[in-house]
Amino acid sequence: MHELSLCQAIAESVARHAQGRPVARVAVRIGHLRQVVPDSLLFSWEVLTSGTDLAGTALDVEQVPVTIECNRCGATSVLDDPIMLCGSCRDSDVTVLTGEEMLVVSLSLAEV
Amino acid sequence: MGRFHRHPDGTEHDHLDEADAHDHDHEGVERDVGDHSGYTATGANRIAVLEDILSENDRMAEVNRKDLIGIRTVNVMSSPGAGKTTLLRRTLAELSGQLRVGVLEGDIATSIDADRLDGFGAEIALVNTGNGFGGECHLDAVMVRSGLARLPLERLDLLVIENVGNLVCPAEFDVGEDARAMVYAVTEGEDKPLKYPVMFRAVDVVVVNKVDLLPYLDFDMGIFLANLRGVNPAAQVIRASARTGEGLDAWCSWLLG
Numbered sequence: 001m002h003e004l005s006l007c008q009a010i011a012e013s014v015a016r017h018a019q020g021r022p023v024a025r026v027a028v029r030i031g032h033l034r035q036v037v038p039d040s041l042l043f044s045w046e047v048l049t050s051g052t053d054l055a056g057t058a059l060d061v062e063q064v065p066v067t068i069e070c071n072r073c074g075a076t077s078v079l080d081d082p083i084m085l086c087g088s089c090r091d092s093d094v095t096v097l098t099g100e101e102m103l104v105v106s107l108s109l110a111e112v
Numbered sequence: 113m114g115r116f117h118r119h120p121d122g123t124e125h126d127h128l129d130e131a132d133a134h135d136h137d138h139e140g141v142e143r144d145v146g147d148h149s150g151y152t153a154t155g156a157n158r159i160a161v162l163e164d165i166l167s168e169n170d171r172m173a174e175v176n177r178k179d180l181i182g183i184r185t186v187n188v189m190s191s192p193g194a195g196k197t198t199l200l201r202r203t204l205a206e207l208s209g210q211l212r213v214g215v216l217e218g219d220i221a222t223s224i225d226a227d228r229l230d231g232f233g234a235e236i237a238l239v240n241t242g243n244g245f246g247g248e249c250h251l252d253a254v255m256v257r258s259g260l261a262r263l264p265l266e267r268l269d270l271l272v273i274e275n276v277g278n279l280v281c282p283a284e285f286d287v288g289e290d291a292r293a294m295v296y297a298v299t300e301g302e303d304k305p306l307k308y309p310v311m312f313r314a315v316d317v318v319v320v321n322k323v324d325l326l327p328y329l330d331f332d333m334g335i336f337l338a339n340l341r342g343v344n345p346a347a348q349v350i351r352a353s354a355r356t357g358e359g360l361d362a363w364c365s366w367l368l369g
Binding site for chain 2: 001005006009010012013014017019024028033034035081082083084085092093102103104105106107108109110111
């Protein structure tokens with residue numbers, strides 16, 4: 001539901017870094033722990049950029065799975081659901097290693 | 113790391129890692145597989161950014177936080193109808209005369225909630241988020257900033273930010289608060305922590321509200337608490353009823369930090 005706001009923020013970040021140069025693609029990285037629906041993000045991007053300098057710019061969404069490290073046994077697990085339990089010893093004292101990312105990674109400028 | 117993307121014909125897929133990012137075939141499909149130039153990560157025309165998407169919001173949240181030094185600031189979130197405003201009414205009545213309280217009331221439209229909070233001696237600023245695309249589903253740091261400008265901060269001890277009723281979006285936006293609370297109604301069932309983990313992970317306390325209704329519901333508190341522990345082992349839980357006043361003391365003492 002907040003994908004439109006995120007796209008607004010992405011577009012502002014892109015504008016800051018592109019400094020007027022035409023942009024072909026924007027790469028973003030989104031962790032699975034963020035409630036972002038890629039389809040919705042792509043749709044919002046299309047809506048938000050249409051009629052602007054960024055119209056037609058591709059948005060590449062890289063999704064990052066959730067990995068946690070157990071503070072008790074030290075094991076690293078990849079989670080399929082948001083239950084914060086060590087995959088090895090089932091302890092709940094864990095640290096999230098990846099999955100909370102929400103980044104603009106890079107821009108690719110258009111060939112001029 | 114999956115690289116989800118979509119081709120112009122509407123098909124979409126994940127690339128599992130950098131190694132398989134470019135020279136794959138789409139089996140049985142004779143067509144342009146889309147422009148993969150974005151995956152050629154070495155081109156001279158590529159600008160590395162590595163910037164948090166919400167960096168501007170977070171920057172503004174820090175500005176708010178600085179202005180709010182000395183004022184305990186709590187961001188209260190919930191789904192619509194969980195009882196945030198009713199709980200706040202009782203809270204304001206309870207704290208009236210002891211503390212100088214401000215309320216920043218976020219709503220997509222109308223001043224109904226802000227009006228309900230009037231008359232308890234608190235300073236109230238309403239932020240309607242209904243601009244642009246039919247209303248934002250959350251408060252962000254800029255919206256909160258606009259509300260702060262309408263509050264006499266120098267005269268406040270406690271600021272309660274009542275976020276837009278929504279279990280998804282508000283959790284993503286730091287607005288400059290010290291702590292986050294969630295009001296959860298037992299009528300919402302046991303499963304919501306698993307369905308809205310981002311929100312449940314983001315909060316310091318969960319007020320389990322409407323417990324006066326428990327005799328009439330199939331709600332299983334044990335299952336709910338286990339689900340909550342699964343996504344947020346550290347969250348404090350306060351059983352409450354904004355209607356009967358149960359749990360109000362515990363909530364007020366948490367609120368004061």
